[in-house]
Each structure stands twice: as C-alpha cells, then as structure tokens.
Amino acid sequence: MAIYHLKTPISEEEIRKLKVNDVIFITGTIVTARDQAHRRALEYAKQGKNLPINLDGLALFHCGPVVKKEGEKWIAVAAGPTTSTRMDIFEDEFIKNFKVRVVIGKGGMGKKTTDAMAKYGAVYGAFTGGAAILAAKAIKSIKSVEWLDLGTPEAMWIFEVEDFGPLAVAIDSHGNNLFLDVQKKVEENRQKIYEKLGLSS
C-alpha cells in the first residue's frame, strides 16, 4: 500500500502507477455527477456539444452535496459519496468521452467500468461512506455550479479541493477490482462460517 498526493490535471502515466489498496489524496478540481448529470453529459457528447467544463485529467465525484448559499457564495456543508453502482450503466462511456482520471464514490463499480478504466487509464477511489464532514472540509471553495435545473443533489458542482481523501484505490487501471475480489473471498469464507456454526450448506 502506497500513499500518493495527486494534483489535477492528472496524467495517464500517474494513474497507471496506482494499484488497488493504494491510498490517494487529490488537490485541484473535482466535479460531481449523479445519474442525471451523467445522462445529460453523454447526450452532450452525442450531439457534439462541449460540457461546461473540460474534464480531461480531473476527478469525478458521485455525490449529492448539502450546500448553502451565503450571499453569492455557495458553501459545501456535507459532501459524502453516494452509491456508485447506479452510475455503472453510464461510466464506461463517460470515461471514454471525457477522460476523467479518477472516479470517486462508495460501494464500488462493476466489470464494464473496470474494463473502461483499464482501457482508458482511470481509477476508482473509494471514499468512506458517511464521512461527509471530512469531505466537506477538504473542499476549499465551490468554483461554480452547472445544470442547477437538475436540483442541487443532481447538479454538476465544481469543487476546488485540497488533499481530498483518503481515497482507497479499489479499481486500478490494470483490471483489478478490490470489491469484486472481496466478494469472491466472502463466497469462499461462507463455507468456513457454516462449518463453525454447525450448519449444513
């Protein structure tokens, strides 16, 4: 397990160095997107329209933050990750089109996303579920918000962050997926558990 401090824009070369179980902290720009922002972004790509921000080398965050407005300024109050599996249906296309280098969320993602990460050079960084204040405190400012018509949780928030993390590399760009590995091990452990409890399987 190694610890890396990365600055956006992150290069493919830096991403290829990372392996599952490494820990990363990100400084720079991260952008939120949940289901609806994913859908809209991919529509834009289809129509050849530019996104409000160039995502190349940035980090994508599965998060619907709690924000408040003080005067003209938005402030992130709580910004924990949301469950990433909902975005599995979009993520391979998203990575391919927009070249994000890190996808941040909780709960992990599936095979299709893992393959896209290997192909285009991206990793999945698991942020501790529920650790909303830890996340919010690493957000130094909200640079802007796009697509607010989707509602605050679904909008695209552009955060300037400092040492945002810890993010556990749970999918690397070499086809390894820690969540799937753990699931496999859990399946193997089931037998031992049944034996210990004196259950027939």
Added chain:
Amino acid sequence: MEIEKIVENVAFNILKQAVIYLPEDVKQALKKAYDEETSETGRTQLKAILDNIELAEKYQAPICQDTGTIIFYIKAGSEVKGLEKIEKALINATRKATKQVPLRPNAVDPFTQKNSGDNTGRLIPFINWEIVPGNSLELTVMTKGGGSENVCVTGMLVPGEGINGLKRFVVEAVIKAGSKPCPPNILGVAIGGGADISMKLAKKALLRPLNEPNPDAEIAKLEKEILEAVNMTGIGPMGLGGKTTVLGVNIDYAYRHPASFPAAVAFNCWAARRASARINADGIIEYLTHKKKAGEVI
C-alpha cells in the same frame, strides 16, 4: 411550561445531539475496531470514520449528510397528563431541527415522489408508544440512514430448523448486503411474533448500547456467536476487506405461532444515531445518552 413546549424542546435537543454526536458506546466500538483491524485498507476507512466523528463534533455538523428517517420511541408514564399533545410537539421539533441543525429533508410522498422539505409527512416522524407505570416521560430518537435501511430483511424460517435457521438467515443477509450499508454495521435481530412484530423488535434492538450484553445469558451467547461468524465474512469496513464488518448483534424475540418462524434483521450503519432524555414530573430533564454534551448542544 406546557408539556407540549417541554417535549418540543427536549425532542429538538435529542435530535440535534443524535445527528452530531455518536453515542459513546458506538464511538468506543469504532475505536476498538480501528485498533484491532489488520487490513490496512480497512484501517484507513476506520480512521476516516473516527476523523469524521471528531470533525462533526468540532464543527457541530451532522456526522453524515443522510440524516435519516426520524423515528421516536416514547415511554409514557401512565400518570402523565397531556399525552395527546405529544405527537404535535414531536412534529414541531422535527420541523425546527430540519431548519436549524440543519437536517436533510428525507420525507418523500411515495405516490407523487414529492419531498415535503421538512422531514414530516404521513406517519413521519414515526412514533412508537409504550405505556409504563409512573409519571415520567422518556423520549428516544433514532435517525435511520437510508443506505442501511435498504438491506434490512424479514423472512419466514422453517420452524423445524430452529435457531440454526436464524444463524443462516443472518449470515446470508450480511453477505448479500456487502458494502451497501456502510459497514461496519450494527445488527438488530429478532424472531417470533409475526412478520411485522419481528422487524419492529429488530429495529428497536438497535437502541441497546453495544456495551450492554443481553440480560439472557443464552441469548448473549448467541449474539456473540453470530457476531464472530459474520465478521469471518471478510467484507470489512466499507466492503473493502477486513475483519470489522459488524460491531455488535442485538437480539430480541417474541413467542411465535407453531407453524411460523418469522425472523428479521435490521441493519444500522456505523453512523448509528440515537439519543434519549427523560422528562420527570417535577420538570427536571435528564439527558440519558449524551450527558456530557447536553450542555453544549442546548
């Protein structure tokens, strides 16, 4: 002061305490898990959880952005006057807390999908009533996260299999839940009664502190056995692998129908938020779960 006003104030205070400060027993269990976890990735997750708990206290902010569905448990002394006013007071307290703490609005009409915006709606906050002897009123609040709620299960076991069926049921529920409920979790487990009764008991069992063993020695043994078994799954903190998947198992039961064996597993996430207070007849208020911090919060 009117009972309605007192209850509103106390309910507001315990709601605020609950979402900002984890109960001491949960914090201790998380610290112990951090000390004992051998998976490096698991330790990183537990450390982030502990740091987050500290930051929430420091900045007086909710521990998790999902401040949950609000559920009250009331132990009402049979001699207390004005019980009919309590429901209203709890609704007012919920609205006030949503605005002032603030809490995330989490009450959605299941037909129109519209969020009420203030954490209230039909039967929400939900109130569980219990009548006890005496003239004091005990209020407990649980703010229950959605991620862990989504993996709660009830089932009808085969009576002939007895407790072995229950063990299998709990292990399978934990394996199926995997990383979804933000492990480490606390499990409320209950059997008997009926489908509804077992789940109600399971959820209520989540209120028992982790350092309070079951008063029934046999059941306490079973709790320990199931706890050790589910921690052998290797799911670990946040499902990233490790030996801390569950912090505690709390079991309750009711007698069952000869032909049925209902069972329920209620999951709580590490952000296991609850707080209690007692309002005595003389007006003295005791904060039962958050004694030290009560002064700061009020």
